Amino acid sequence: MTANPSPVARSTEAVLATAGAAALGGALGLLGGWPLAIATGVSAGINGAFGGWRQVYGWRTAKGWFAFVSDSTWGLLGTTLGNVLNLVNLARPDSSYRADFSRRQNRHVFEKGACMKRGFAFTHGNVISNASTGRESLVEERRRFIDRHEGLHIWQNRIFGPFYQVVYLAWFAIGLVAGTGTWAVKREKPKLKRLVETAAYYDNPFEFWAYKRDDHWEDNRADPVLKWRRPRWLKRKPAPSSSPPTAPPAA
Numbered sequence: 034m035t036a037n038p039s040p041v042a043r044s045t046e047a048v049l050a051t052a053g054a055a056a057l058g059g060a061l062g063l064l065g066g067w068p069l070a071i072a073t074g075v076s077a078g079i080n081g082a083f084g085g086w087r088q089v090y091g092w093r094t095a096k097g098w099f100a101f102v103s104d105s106t107w108g109l110l111g112t113t114l115g116n117v118l119n120l121v122n123l124a125r126p127d128s129s130y131r132a133d134f135s136r137r138q139n140r141h142v143f144e145k146g147a148c149m150k151r152g153f154a155f156t157h158g159n160v161i162s163n164a165s166t167g168r169e170s171l172v173e174e175r176r177r178f179i180d181r182h183e184g185l186h187i188w189q190n191r192i193f194g195p196f197y198q199v200v201y202l203a204w205f206a207i208g209l210v211a212g213t214g215t216w217a218v219k220r221e222k223p224k225l226k227r228l229v230e231t232a233a234y235y236d237n238p239f240e241f242w243a244y245k246r247d248d249h250w251e252d253n254r255a256d257p258v259l260k261w262r263r264p265r266w267l268k269r270k271p272a273p274s275s276s277p278p279t280a281p282p283a284a
């Protein structure tokens with residue numbers, strides 16, 4: 034377990050991280066003029082304050098520095114959404130911030146808090162909300178899911194920057210149309226909601242990647258009608274064996 038950090042250490046880190054993040058965000062915003070520079074500086078600064086006070090950044094690693102710089106610049110759109118999530122959860126006493134899942138791990142994890150759907154975690158920028166995914170509490174056994182699925186979304190935002198939000202939203206809109214269209218032409222009607230959810234959410238490349246990484250693509254709740262599958266011509270061939278070829282299986 035981590036030692037309890039002193040309030041002085043936390044305050045110092047908060048001041049330094051706020052100043053550093055605000056400077057980075059402000060410098061980026063200057064490309065668009067002073068009003069934008071003030072907005073980006075303030076948003077990056079808020080993240081710096083949260084991150085410094087809670088000591089989330091791993092300053093001893095290059096990864097931690099990359100996370101801080103990207104959160105303050107390239108990934109700032111997601112960071113700004115994460116700020117909103119942080120502030121909303123701060124106002125909810127039941128959101129339960131989890132330092133053991135966050136401190137020096139380049140992220141803010143809330144056991145409960147704001148979410149889109151009860152059984153799903155909700156991640157924006159470097160903030161993971163409702164990490165217990167509807168369960169009573171966030172247990173250590175769920176760390177793999179937090180690391181591999183939700184944690185990946187945090188890094189997708191840091192690496193792809195604003196493209197992450199743009200692709201996510203565009204995919205959602207196209208998925209809505211694709212899901213509804215499939216439902217309309219299917220003779221035996223599968224459930225509309227699930228088809229739309231599959232096309233708009235599960236099939237999103239960022240989600241596909243995260244479910245695959247967490248080894249939960251095959252068993253997730255996506256509708257098989259629209260769920261990504263390995264194309265037939267790419268199907269894994271059975272391992273060669275010495276037995277003579279048998280008749281092809283029935284289709």
Ligand SMILES: [Zn+2]
Pocket residue numbers: 182183186239240243
């Ligand atoms: Zn996801």
